[in-house]
Amino acid sequence: MTHTTTDQPARRPSGAIVPVLAFAGIVVAVMQTLLVPVIKDLPQLLSTSPSNATWVLTSTLLSGAVATPIMGRLGDLYGKRRMLLASLAVMVVGALISGFTSTVLPVIVGRALQGFAMGAIPLGIGLMRDMLPRERLGSAMALMSSSIGVGGGLALPAAALVAQHADWHVLFFGAAGLGALSIVLTLLVVPESEARAKGSFDLLGALGLSAGLVLLLLPITKGSDWGWASATTLGLFAAAVVVLLLWGLLELRLSAPLVDLRTTARREVLLTNLASIMVGVSFYVVTLVLPQLLQLPAATGYGLGQSMVVAGLCVAPLGLTMMFTAPVYARLSAKYGPKVTLILGLLIIGLGYGGGLGLMDTAWQTVITSVVLGAGIGLAYSSLPALIVGAVPASETGAANGLNTLMRSIGTSVSSAVIGMVLANTANHVDGLAIPTLHGFQVSFLIATCAVAVGLALALFLPKPDRAPQLRASSEEEANLKRAEEALRGFRGRVLDAGGAPVARAKVTLIDRRGRQAGATLSAEDGSYVLAVPAEGPYVLAARAAGHAPLASSATHHGDDHPVDLDLSLPGETVSA
Template sequence: MSARRATTSATAPVTGPSGSSSPRDGAIVVVLATLGTAMSLMQTLMVPLLPKLPTLVHTSSSNAFWAVTATLLVGAVANPVFGRLGDLFGKRRMLLLAIGIQTVGALIAALSSSIGPLVVGRALQGIGIAVIPLGVSIMRDLLPPKRMVSAMAVMSSSLGVGGALGLPLAALIAQSADWHALFWLSAVLGVVLGGLVARVVPESPVRGVGGFDVPGAILLSVGLVGVLLAVSKGAAWGWGSGRTLGLLVGGVLVLLAWGFLEARVDGPLIDLRTTASRPVLLTNLASVALGCSMYAQALIAPQLLQLPKVTGYGLGQSLLATGLWMAPAGLGMMLLSPLAGRLISARGPKTALMLGAAVVAGGYLLAFPLMGSPVGTVAFCLVISAGVGIAYAAMPTLIMRAVPAEQGAAANGLNTLMRSIGTSTAGAVLGLVMSSMTTTVGPAQVPSLGALQLGLLIGAGTALVSCAIAFFLPKHRADATPAPATVPAPRAEAPAALAPAAAAPVAVEAAAR
């Protein structure tokens, strides 16, 4: 039997935790959700420093952007790779490894005084984002059914919460202390959270079968880096430049070769037959569109707040004030996540995804009458963030219902990657809009009111696209929970006396359909 076939058939159902919740379940949710928020916060840690970074590390503005780009590229690759490693070798083990690598990266960045070591450290910090799909899968494997959906909703939303909270926190620290303090704090946070995971979170009994697809991982990494780098740097390099087109075309060709390999190899990094199924494919496409929509707010609202009042539409806020005005959006998403879980349990994840995307679109349309004041900007950002929180909460449930438990971490890693592709695409498109539609303020060229309004329309349009894609998802019963977790069955030839070690986890239910 091939390794691929073994992955889906050589399993036995797990029958364990009871429907009741225990205090330890609550501790697992709190630790994993805090970890997800902290690791996603690292993605936006450098944004407030970018204007000053060339002076701080003695480099050019274009080189300084690598401190952000490296984190995003490595994070995109880490999601599916660490997901597959977690399915094979233990999700808690890979969680601790990702936290450890992120902490090492933070230490390198904290000790750096030039752009080279800083970029290396920031690249290693990108590994930390892999904790979110791993955490979602651990919750699916360990928590009772009544707790599972709301817990996964909180964990999935931590991706947006951390990103929203990173801006004001980083701005506050950067303005009141040496910039290295950002990374010393990141390192301390990594050590503390790693210790909590080691103490509170048990290892999942669920394992995939087969080996790790090294050629597939290499091809996927090369292809993703090529495409995402071309998309994220195309505006700076020129969309028609040989470097941009070469990376884009080369990346696409490598990804096609990767897909050809994955369809034929035993034990693939990502089972394309599973991801091509209607529920997974449509959820991932909706995730790309919603990731694109979410990023429009993250780009437009801070610019609107910081642009000078002399433009007639800018609100003239400082960097720190901008961060503080944006903070309620992240906090609102955090508070809404448990309610999103209840909505998913009552009405189903398809309805929640459609509703969330529709709310996001409505928030962008509200921006037109509300964008004339900081309070109005906070209001429409809160609506958008509420919609993102609901939609993001629904995605892991949709994925988990459609894939075998032993592929859960890899499938969620791919879904998180799809969101990243959406944000990268939005960054490229909106960057082009902002740079081509400008007005003059003194010696500077700044985005015009028309550019900001077009960006808002793009955010609304992509949210509606996500809602339309979700409409074609198959319907599930509202009270259904993700598919039962499974563990590898004992080998047929093993003597009965050797079976108890394998049978013990089989008696523990990780989830009930």
Template sequence: MASPVPIPAPTRDDAAGPRARLAIPVLAYCGILMAVMQTVVVPLLPDLPRLTGASPAAVSWMVTAALLSGAVLTPVLGRAGDMYGKRRVLLLSFTLMAAGSVICALTSQIGVLIAARALQGAASSVVPLSISILRDELPAERRGSAIALMSSTVGIGAALGLPAAAMVIQYADWHTMFWVTAALGATGVALIRWAVPESPVREPGRFDVPGALGLAAGLVCLLLAVSQGGQWGWGSARVVGLFLTAVVVLALWWWRQLRAERPLVDLRLVSRPRVGLSHVAALLTGFAFYANSLVTAQLVQAPRASGYGLGLSIVQTGLCLLPGGVTMLLFSPLSARISAARGPRVTLALGAAVIAAGYAVRIADSRDLWMIMVGAAVVATGTTLAYSALPALILHAVPAGQTASANGVNVLMRTIGQAVSSAAVAAVLVHHTSLVGGAPVPTLHGYLLAFALAGAIALAACAVALTIPGDTEPDTEPDPEPESESESGPDPRCEATGPARDRSPATGDGAMEGA
């Protein structure tokens, strides 16, 4: 018996009512708050040894712990979201972040503070989970701009977090900052529960616990060596041992993932040029982007006696970086339009080229405040274009049931790039210092070398982006077909005709029903 023409299903917005229209701003709020959490401790670092009675080396773990846990948990929670529900895992990660803030607000013990910061690192999975939800819930005409906005929240939050935290610390007890972030986190949990629908797209199977543990062990060894190499010594037994352990563990993990029936990370997808090259571009873009914030913050705070420094306070420094965050917010709709017209790989290549141009401006003039701000804003503009294109490339190349885990790996590559950038910039500046008032201060030449290095990496990212296959070029192998419609549902990548075009399969509100 022939089936009649299916009646187009209502969109998710129609099915869920007015609350669903707030899903995009709610998810953007969560992304901004996640990025704020990564920077709020920076103004505290100089004073934390006195406030906690700990050594500067121990205090530095307030940053390292969040970096490590975020890198480990992002792909793990992304895979869990694909399997058990993206909204459910998003709520879990944001709850852990809010709990970490409460613990930080209640203690001054450095060990407890470090553990709480590790809890806050779970929020790093917010962006890939949110992007996956937006793919599943929004029609095609709204998806590009929403994903671009979500991607730009990383830079917006980083630009907002530094001056906001500095002002709170300047005028109130430092614990107040964590009470504020705890309240904001609790608000985010409530907003997610109220406005964000649960995606019906799931990837069946059993969670790969050995794969998660292996990835965690390998990443901890790798990122610990990268982040602490400058302090422990790059040739020290600890750092060399960590690098060797990371290589062995990750090699064994890779071997096992290729043979697992339901792997944590589907490496067969990574082997496709469109996915693998996107991950390489993410690594390089993360390096190039992070150097801007690191170097700018140190340069403008350098003493005037250095001959180039402006001697700005931490609050003034944050305000210098604020225009870059505003730029990212304003340019996110433009990036979506470029991707719609020319494709995301062109947007990625253009963004990387703009980042390189921004560093050229920094090299040309890093003495005048207005030129420093212009150069930083140009880098932020390029970052907006590149970061909005990366998830779009991933979404076009992987099945709907694996979008959160695939974007989690992409965010992981950006995180590794940022960690390597931090180590590389520190190494360059340490080797180019002079004494100013009896204290070692990086030279202007050292800063210019750091800009040149970041600009070269951005050009490399541009070159990689241009080699990514376009939408009209086939990948190395087609996407696997679902085993059966009764098990997996209709292929979420198949497009229906009419108003229901580009809708993901649904099992709840808004599902298309046949006669």
């Protein structure tokens, strides 16, 4: 029997979902950044050699690189909220392990567990796509994507303040507290998405990708210690190539792979991921160079002689500006598309690094550089998930954004290794200490500018963008939906199940006052539908989908050029007599 309702109220997700998910991203960034102020003191604090102490940072990088695409795929299969909570919980456990010890091995283990939180970024973006209406999706993804920079910028001065005035273990306890708060907020505010990918988890693919990434990133991060031409470094690079090639052949043979390489090979996805590496390189250079320049003694002739806390405050505008660019990105992207905003962001980054070459004389000049770079990086970072989401099916959002986040991480790893090598090779040695030179800082900025130029070339070859926050049509039904939406005159909304989750491929029929069919469509992957009306007047919208009882909802269109928003909530499953 058909269930009828009149002017059914639309069920909208809580307005707190976006800030809560963005807070989870900020917590992840804080976890990544909290040891930056004490990097040079780690060998002394852990009573170990400098080469062993670097594993405290390397372990987080490796585990984050491995976890990001895997957690994204697990989220697509078993629930993005569930995997987000798991990532945060593992991070909290890792922070507590590191906080209760001063021995190098347990700290490395704790930091490796903290790296699992990197999966929170793509999982948060996936949850937003599943739950938010299109008009809110662009700015929400921009904020989530920028949160990694926001958290890093804010954490630098805060961590420096703690490290300067308290026991360094407090850094870990603070991160654990923020992680626990994020878990509580997620449990209270964020519902689970019912969107699921088909298939099972590709365990062999996960192991192969993990091995390949470790073999690739180890020589990148440790090459300067081992020697770039050493047998160990070259052997690991060669092994990485072999393992990743075999892994790719395996993934192409599977019906439900960990990473759909055919989707990844699409022009828009491939170029976006390659551009992401360049953006990652450009983001990390400024965080490596400016704090060192600010803290070097003025006696060097170019150092600015600032304290650890002041140096952190001078770099903090980088993160703050990234946060404020999210709403700006949403407006620009809505008008011109994410490709244009990515190009604009890269141009601003290039301007920041080019201008920064001549702005190294006083602390206030470094603040200007941080602001300009923050604006550019914020626009670029905000564009990347929109480009990915617009190019892949909804069922692959988590895995695709996980891979994109991984590309950014590879960019920061390459940046760390290359800039570390440049600064080491150009340093002056005084009383056994290697002191970076102004020439080394300038070469680092030039390398970042070159990376931006490569990223810009890649972005220019991206396909002509759709207007954001529209999602790219992945089927004939979605293309029809898009054409109808351009007409504006009609009904639009989402088809939802009894729990508020989107229902894809539901048939929505428009019936006029005489009982004749005036239009029909299928809901898109995110449950959205659009139906144009031939004239003003009362209508009935009938919706039906497999596994649900049908629904009929009456509504009136007044004939103006404004769509009527109407969500259709299907009752529970049909019951057979």
